Amino acid sequence: MLSLTDRQRQILDWIRQETERSGRPPTRAELAAALGFRSINAAEEHLRALARKGAIRLIPGSARGIQLPGEAAGETGLWVVGRVAAGQPILAREHLTVRHPIDPRMFRPAADYLLTVSGESMRDAGILDGDLLAVHKSPEAREGQIVVARLGDEVTVKRFSRRQDAVWLLPENPAYQPIVVHPGDELVIEGIGVGVLRLGT
Amino acid sequence: MLSLTDRQRQILDWIRQETERSGRPPTRAELAAALGFRSINAAEEHLRALARKGAIRLIPGSARGIQLPGEAAGETGLWVVGRVAAGQPILAREHLTVRHPIDPRMFRPAADYLLTVSGESMRDAGILDGDLLAVHKSPEAREGQIVVARLGDEVTVKRFSRRQDAVWLLPENPAYQPIVVHPGDELVIEGIGVGVLRLGT
DNA sequence: CCGCATACTGTATAAATTTACAGTATGTTA
DNA sequence: TAACATACTGTAAATTTATACAGTATGCGG
Known part of the structure; x- marks a missing residue:
């Protein structure tokens, strides 16, 4: 996995936290709101960057399609x-x-x-x-x-x-x-x- | 919590499993497909019934808005x-x-x-x-x-x-x-x- | 200085998703 | 036997959500 920028790590942490808290991954809009972006696209591009670096997986065309490694499937435990x-x-x-x-x-x-x-x-x-x-x-x-x-x-x-x-x-x-x-x-x-x-x- | 029917318990079990597997709650369409319903509304009504009986919580107007008790927040552990x-x-x-x-x-x-x-x-x-x-x-x-x-x-x-x-x-x-x-x-x-x-x- | 990645704003649209409404059929309760 | 919950099919919005495109600004490596 390529190294993340500070900002990207912050965002990944927030996604982890939010997923744990709410029981499901956030939407782009929720991410933008929480991080204070006025544009949803900022969230989109951060997600793309995180996916490009292998930190998350995105499921195209699916609501809340953010997969955190270890979160899904039987990877934990x-x-x-x-x-x-x-x-x-x-x-x-x-x-x-x-x-x-x-x-x-x-x-x-x-x-x-x-x-x-x-x-x-x-x-x-x-x-x-x-x-x-x-x-x-x-x-x-x-x-x-x-x-x-x-x-x-x-x-x-x-x-x-x-x-x-x-x-x-x-x-x-x-x-x-x-x-x-x-x-x-x-x-x-x-x-x-x-x-x-x-x-x- | 009111008692669930056999069918409702089956459905709740599937939702649990699927949420665990994929890392996020399913949509109505996914539920219907998995359970073999030809109508999405069958899924909707089952979710309503489960919510009415307190087995799950539904978040209105939100994609994949199904909360399993204990799944969200720090209720597990x-x-x-x-x-x-x-x-x-x-x-x-x-x-x-x-x-x-x-x-x-x-x-x-x-x-x-x-x-x-x-x-x-x-x-x-x-x-x-x-x-x-x-x-x-x-x-x-x-x-x-x-x-x-x-x-x-x-x-x-x-x-x-x-x-x-x-x-x-x-x-x-x-x-x-x-x-x-x-x-x-x-x-x-x-x-x-x-x-x-x-x-x- | 140029190209490129980061880090955003802003607008728009297609697709995913929720949700209401109209039915059918069955079994249970009052 | 009427009212009601269960368990579905089928159709149709309204809303959420993902995602593309057009910009602006900054910093970094070559």
């Missing part, structure tokens, strides 16, 4: 990743099951998807079987973070720790054993846990 | 209720701190607000200190449900149980004692827990 099959990328289409209308930016850093946790290995961290773990995609992790790790074919959620040369994946449940990953083993960090969502208690 | 002061209703304005953009209907039954949990008394139910409990307002609870209860001045989250005459509020942590509430004691059930949200792990 977080997908729940289901069972991950062996050897396949975690975000493959087939694994996406349900989409929940949650703002990814609610988490820090922002979440990329939700992973259904199975098993009790993280019980004492308050992550139970069936919980949805909000995951931020990342190929690396820092000490003590909760990570989504792939060991060969299996995807697991554990606490990350590095000791000497080896990486330890620590469960939060005394009934489970830590997993020691030696250099050369097939360990891939898929992401870090940034939150938990439980539907039903 | 869930408020986080902070510290609840003695004797005050839990949803008093002063307690509302942050609003999170989460669909309340994601929970069953739908959540009315989020309550910041303090203390470790529900640890073994996977509800930790600082977690946000999604609460459905309800003056009563069933056996085994997690409830938000008010005992005199204090608001507490516990598992609900009824034994003979008394109500037992059970913690999920052996370090805590159950609370026995005898008939005549000041117990108010504020709501039931319908989910958990943890920002950060």
Whole structure:
């Protein structure tokens, strides 16, 4: 997307706000009135500029035909990743099951998807079987973070720790054993846990 | 809101879906086309009926002037209720701190607000200190449900149980004692827990 | 200095959209 | 059984809205 001028950014912000407030995009006349233009055409040309720069999409010949990226279609929200099959990328289409209308930016850093946790290995961290773990995609992790790790074919959620040369994946449940990953083993960090969502208690 | 007919509910559902999909409410013609009406007026009259019953609001003389309740303004999302002061209703304005953009209907039954949990008394139910409990307002609870209860001045989250005459509020942590509430004691059930949200792990 | 993008005013028109009115048919309520 | 809501078809305005065209002014890169 090409860079916007200050004025164009102001106008885009107003359109966002107004769409959120009223539940529908504004007309050219409404835009002009709100921004203080005496000519409707000023609004039209700003919209053209924004569309040219890819900041919005205009639907020709349609009332209030302004599309804000992410606003329409199923672009917002977080997908729940289901069972991950062996050897396949975690975000493959087939694994996406349900989409929940949650703002990814609610988490820090922002979440990329939700992973259904199975098993009790993280019980004492308050992550139970069936919980949805909000995951931020990342190929690396820092000490003590909760990570989504792939060991060969299996995807697991554990606490990350590095000791000497080896990486330890620590469960939060005394009934489970830590997993020691030696250099050369097939360990891939898929992401870090940034939150938990439980539907039903 | 007056009760809708099956057909009206179908139409309302379609309007919701379409508004979500396209980012703006449909026109009468679009509605008619989608529902298979050969007359635009069929759409008009359905909208009138829905408006009359309070299911939508129509903005006269305005293109795509259909407002879905909760869609406009800041009506969506869930408020986080902070510290609840003695004797005050839990949803008093002063307690509302942050609003999170989460669909309340994601929970069953739908959540009315989020309550910041303090203390470790529900640890073994996977509800930790600082977690946000999604609460459905309800003056009563069933056996085994997690409830938000008010005992005199204090608001507490516990598992609900009824034994003979008394109500037992059970913690999920052996370090805590159950609370026995005898008939005549000041117990108010504020709501039931319908989910958990943890920002950060 | 020229061409071009930005940032507007002002006018006009075609097309999209709302909305009123005239019907038909069916089922429900008083 | 009459009144009324539901659920449509069909036609016709009136109004909203998008969009083209003609200008003015400013700043920027070549």
